[in-house]
Amino acid sequence: MTKCAILGASGHGKVVAEIAELNGYSQIDFFDDRWPELINQEHWKVVGNTQVLLNDIEQYDLIVVAIGNNIIRLDKQRILKEAGGVFKELIHPKAVVSQYSQVGIGTVIMANAVISSFSSIGNSCIINTSSTVDHDCVLSDGVHISPGANLAGAVNIGESAWVGIGAQVKQLVNIGSGVIIGAGSTVLNDISNNHVVVGNPAKCINNFKS
Numbered sequence: 001m002t003k004c005a006i007l008g009a010s011g012h013g014k015v016v017a018e019i020a021e022l023n024g025y026s027q028i029d030f031f032d033d034r035w036p037e038l039i040n041q042e043h044w045k046v047v048g049n050t051q052v053l054l055n056d057i058e059q060y061d062l063i064v065v066a067i068g069n070n071i072i073r074l075d076k077q078r079i080l081k082e083a084g085g086v087f088k089e090l091i092h093p094k095a096v097v098s099q100y101s102q103v104g105i106g107t108v109i110m111a112n113a114v115i116s117s118f119s120s121i122g123n124s125c126i127i128n129t130s131s132t133v134d135h136d137c138v139l140s141d142g143v144h145i146s147p148g149a150n151l152a153g154a155v156n157i158g159e160s161a162w163v164g165i166g167a168q169v170k171q172l173v174n175i176g177s178g179v180i181i182g183a184g185s186t187v188l189n190d191i192s193n194n195h196v197v198v199g200n201p202a203k204c205i206n207n208f209k210s
Contacts (some may be wrong), residue, residue, distance in 0.1 A: 002025045009032040068144070092112075110129040120137070149168070151163070157175045164180070164184070
């Protein structure tokens with residue numbers, strides 16, 4: 001029996017659980033810090049919190065942190081990996097991932113997503129449903145590309161940035177760490193760290209860190 005532990009009994013976690021099953025994991029156990037108040041996620045059991053998972057971590061063939069917040073997801077993965085947790089990439093069978101791309105551990109790639117040639121995806125990223133990452137893109141750790149978002153060629157994205165649903169990023173654009181790109185936005189120019197941008201073309205509405 002191959003066992004997968006998922007930290008985060010969220011809607012995102014449900015999708016991750018199905019992908020794990022499609023990849024041959026026969027037992028899915030959820031962990032969530034709302035346990036023991038939360039004991040089920042659909043038909044899967046929530047069997048403990050982060051500390052319980054740390055105590056039982058050697059029982060699992062795969063650990064996935066299914067938490068939407070990029071910073072928290074990266075931090076939880078670091079803690080669990082240091083405790084001996086096994087992390088791998090998890091890819092939906094209907095995603096297209098080039099043989100010439102690289103995908104980091106803890107990254108989940110959803111159905112109908114496309115990763116093109118010679119792109120590099122960091123650790124603990126989310127490449128969500130029907131999003132595209134074209135050739136020669138570089139995504140740092142903890143990046144989330146939302147459903148239907150599209151990155152043209154040679155886009156660089158910094159750690160923990162979030163590209164909103166349906167957003168578009170022009171080729172050769174550099175996006176800093178901690179950036180949030182609003183839903184449906186079109187990014188034509190570089191964005192420095194920790195900015196929120198929205199619109200078509202995208203414009204800065206907030207710099208939430210100095």
